[in-house]
Amino acid sequence: MGIPCYDTHGFTPWEDHEPARGGPEPLDLLQRASGIQGKRMAATKLALKVDVDTLVGLREGVPNLLDLFRKFGIQASFFVAFGPDNSGKAIRRVLKKGFLWKMWRTNALRTYGFKTLLYGTLLPSPLIGEGLPVLIREIAAEGHEVGIHGYDHVKWHDRLDALSIPEIEGEIQKSIAAYKEILGRKPLSSAAPGWRCNLKSLAVQDKYGFLYCSDTRGRRPFIPRIGKQIFRALQIPTTLPTMDEALGLGGVTAKNFNAHLLTQLVEDRLNIYTLHAEMEGMSRKGLFEDFLERSRKIGIEYVRLWDEAEALLRGERGIIPIDDIYQRPIMGRVGMVGYQG
Numbered sequence: 001m002g003i004p005c006y007d008t009h010g011f012t013p014w015e016d017h018e019p020a021r022g023g024p025e026p027l028d029l030l031q032r033a034s035g036i037q038g039k040r041m042a043a044t045k046l047a048l049k050v051d052v053d054t055l056v057g058l059r060e061g062v063p064n065l066l067d068l069f070r071k072f073g074i075q076a077s078f079f080v081a082f083g084p085d086n087s088g089k090a091i092r093r094v095l096k097k098g099f100l101w102k103m104w105r106t107n108a109l110r111t112y113g114f115k116t117l118l119y120g121t122l123l124p125s126p127l128i129g130e131g132l133p134v135l136i137r138e139i140a141a142e143g144h145e146v147g148i149h150g151y152d153h154v155k156w157h158d159r160l161d162a163l164s165i166p167e168i169e170g171e172i173q174k175s176i177a178a179y180k181e182i183l184g185r186k187p188l189s190s191a192a193p194g195w196r197c198n199l200k201s202l203a204v205q206d207k208y209g210f211l212y213c214s215d216t217r218g219r220r221p222f223i224p225r226i227g228k229q230i231f232r233a234l235q236i237p238t239t240l241p242t243m244d245e246a247l248g249l250g251g252v253t254a255k256n257f258n259a260h261l262l263t264q265l266v267e268d269r270l271n272i273y274t275l276h277a278e279m280e281g282m283s284r285k286g287l288f289e290d291f292l293e294r295s296r297k298i299g300i301e302y303v304r305l306w307d308e309a310e311a312l313l314r315g316e317r318g319i320i321p322i323d324d325i326y327q328r329p330i331m332g333r334v335g336m337v338g339y340q341g
Helices: 026-037 055-072 087-095 099-105 108-112 133-141 153-162 165-183 199-208 257-264 279-283 285-297 305-313
Strands: 045-052 077-080 145-148 223-226 270-276 301-303 322-329 336-340
Touching: 045 055, 045 305, 055 133, 055 270, 055 279, 055 285, 077 133, 087 153, 108 279, 133 145, 133 165, 145 165, 153 165, 165 199, 199 223, 257 285, 270 279, 279 285, 301 305
Parallel strands: 045 077, 045 270, 045 301, 077 145, 223 322
Antiparallel strands: 322 336
């Protein structure tokens, strides 16, 4: 087994920050962040992982994000669902604990739009990445990383455990084929929809030679293991809470979310923030721009996941640990996610 290359002393992941009844007052969060906002964090790396789950997110959210990244001189890592937008079928999650509350506190209608919420049910399912190849090429042309984020996002997110190995292979193969058709090369990275992964999906992904995958939540890059099986593809997990998880819980509001997020950054470690084109690129664009302003003032270094993966695999970041993946719920998200042990 590898030796962990990061000291986890003092680090508490978001899901363990269960608030006391009522949660902290918004002012408390601002006061806790004031120390960070007042100092430089030059040794702090932050990778922006942009998940594009819907047609509206790609068509409207991505151009807005590209404008912001141009303004701040940031290169990000985009992960695009290439197949049908079946967002309307997510209504099947209504019986899952917390789904309706999450829809309410994140204002899903404002975030996704009425039309998107009907795709795959009352309206036909338009293609996402395959439907807008010009935008995919624009993302790559501006120096951003482009990876795959499943083919049918909702199918993978909601039905992964029921899918057979051939069905999982079919989803990945269709994503790779669409990617190659648009960009003329095979993808080097993949991020599972909803951080949903299992023994079958990781085994299938290993067949395709990805440089790395980002299928999990956790605290540091690692080589994944489930049971006795160790997989080849490096995992780089999301380490920070997402906006849709945090808003409306534990005293976190739109007014103090950015201050709260800054308190979660860990110096001398790779931090990974997953944003969604539909939120940070559309309904919460102003809030995200404010975060970029604040992070620039304190000297955060922005990196692409692709570059960090290459450095890790060259041995420039120390020994990569082997860690287990298990399924668990996390605060603010419906259902289970793949989590680093």
